[in-house]
Amino acid sequence: MRTSLTILSLIFFTAPGFYAQIEDITIGSPAWLVEIYFSEAQFAGKTKYFAGEMKEEEYEPTIGEELKGTATISYHEILSENMKAVYAVEVKLNEDIIDFYCYMLETNDGWKIEAVRRFLLPGFIYSTKDSLSQISNLSSSDGELLKIVKLLTSSDAELKNYFQKNVNDFYKLVLYLEDEDEKNIQNLLNELNIDAVFMDDKFPGCIFLQIGAFDKTEMGYFYSGESSSLPKISPNRFIYIEEILPKWYIYKII
Template sequence: MRILSILLLLPLAAFADELRLVEQFFGQEGINNKREVYAGEMLEHYLDKPTLGESLPKGIDVSLRLLEKNLQREIYAVLLSKDGRSQDWYIYLVNDQNKWKISAVRNLALPGIFFMALQEIQSKSNRTKEEEYQYQNMLLTLQLDSELKEFLHKNIDSLNVIAVQAKTSQEKATESAKHLNLNFVGYESSSGIVDINIGGILDNSVGYLFVPTGAEVPKMSDDNYIYIESVTGNWYVYKTT
């Protein structure tokens, strides 16, 4: 495996143990002392399972960036790339008696039915307007974190209009969102947070959040918002499970 790319602005020494642990999990040699460095569901269900890195083909490029760090936990986004194809993963570490341990690993878990539907609609040479919308929506749902952030920057003016519309009419905001191949728009009156859902199936979804100044950004966790990252201004990109 190629050398792990560290895309951080903070001193590496402050993360030496954590980064080494993440590198081992995504490395092909795996982790020998799982019982000592696993916690939570990893300790309960994956002690006898190979690490993700052990199941990856050779030559995978692995890069990571820090999403959250405090005294209790750290969350990293991990990008796996090879031959022009990439996939985003998220790994969660907890501080257990001053020792960092892996507690969970996640990615956007879309069921097979999603990809079957995508393949079917992709094979059609003459798609209806609704089918073309569904096709573009599914493609957008599968975009990498970096591409989702780029899409937001590209369409920021339209998304700002949608966020304003959501305060008075979620139906009108959703209609506007569909012109960008997005799914639906939700509005939480108590916080003022606007949720522009891109797509997905059931709880496995992707989208953007507009979080007004003073409102609290939802917390990341391995059982709800598996990924939240600031993009620009009050805008965030998210994934759920």
């Protein structure tokens, strides 16, 4: 179930290293860790709840500490298996939305955060969007470029909405690829502002619809056909995978 709250509105700090129950969330659970890490203005004794690379973050502020209770967060679980849990976390600060991904591991000593990731594109993508957005009368080519960079910089929620709005065309792309219909593929890629559609030998049965790729960074959607081998969520590669519709997923790679 998706949870939404204003930072500090539902959480209160009682004593160093001790936190009160947050409504119906169990203390020490993955959801509790997400609440504390992303929304609490002080996470006392945080290293007790860190594992792996996060142990090196002892003297670094958490997201909640850095924002000092000025944002609104919402989150939901996108993976729960084999003593691992991954949550997608949306942080809204004024009009800006930042998507984070929190990876947790269940140990003999309870649940711990082992990594936190954020998907970032090259800086020129954001500056291009800002510059073009301030121009009232764009040329046709600049207008198309603005559509592309807006899609590239969309939040996860916006990417889901974009897919739902154009779902029939995405299905057509899959069919055109299977039929090797290059002309219709290119026309539809242009209409959808999608960079490429392809299959990857590493993931048999999956068809990737790439929105954009820069060096090792990549984002888009993929379709999983029959007997497909899906990529796995990892803080080191596919940092975000979430099912939108049966057989359809959003993905982000770093």
